[in-house]
Amino acid sequence: MKKYFGVLLGLLFLAGGCSWSSLNPFAEKENTVPAAESGVNHYLWQGALDKLGFMPKEIEDKSGGIIVTKWVKMEGSPNDLFKVEVKIYSRELRSDGLQVRVEKRQFKDGKWIDVKADKALSAGIEHQILLQARNLYRKDLLSNKGSVSYTHLRAHETL
Numbered sequence: 001m002k003k004y005f006g007v008l009l010g011l012l013f014l015a016g017g018c019s020w021s022s023l024n025p026f027a028e029k030e031n032t033v034p035a036a037e038s039g040v041n042h043y044l045w046q047g048a049l050d051k052l053g054f055m056p057k058e059i060e061d062k063s064g065g066i067i068v069t070k071w072v073k074m075e076g077s078p079n080d081l082f083k084v085e086v087k088i089y090s091r092e093l094r095s096d097g098l099q100v101r102v103e104k105r106q107f108k109d110g111k112w113i114d115v116k117a118d119k120a121l122s123a124g125i126e127h128q129i130l131l132q133a134r135n136l137y138r139k140d141l142l143s144n145k146g147s148v149s150y151t152h153l154r155a156h157e158t159l
Helices: 002-015 042-051 119-144
Strands: 057-061 066-069 072-074 077-088 098-108 111-115
Touching (some): 042 077, 042 119, 077 119, 098 119
Antiparallel strands (some): 057 066, 066 077, 072 077, 077 098
16 A cells, blocks of 8 residues: 555656656646747847838847847938837847837037937837737737747736
8 A cells, every 4th residue: 555655646746747847747848949049039029120120230139139220310300310229138028028229310510419319219119019029929829820839928918
């Protein structure tokens, strides 16, 4: 009887999620990301590239999660130049895993002068990147019929 109890206890220990998960055939496998893809969340990265696609890039470093555009003139603002810097900090699809900074220059008295860009512009670009990332994620879910891993999302967040 003690022998069967010990075997049953051992099986429960293994099936219940022991710390030796490699020995547990029922344990959920951790999502391991290959080193080449381990930089930042794919959806945030692609969302940023999609939304900043009309601007030439100065820096585009996926492993470091940094996109910096060149100075560009926007339609309707001939005396202004804008430069956008996007930093992606997370491997998860999270709203706080992204930061956008906009720099602005104005042409005055024959030269370009650095001026403070409106914070609403940075927030607007960040919002558009997050919406695009969410749409890309949902598109993948639909096209793969649920085979996309959820490990890059936090359980308490909804997109």
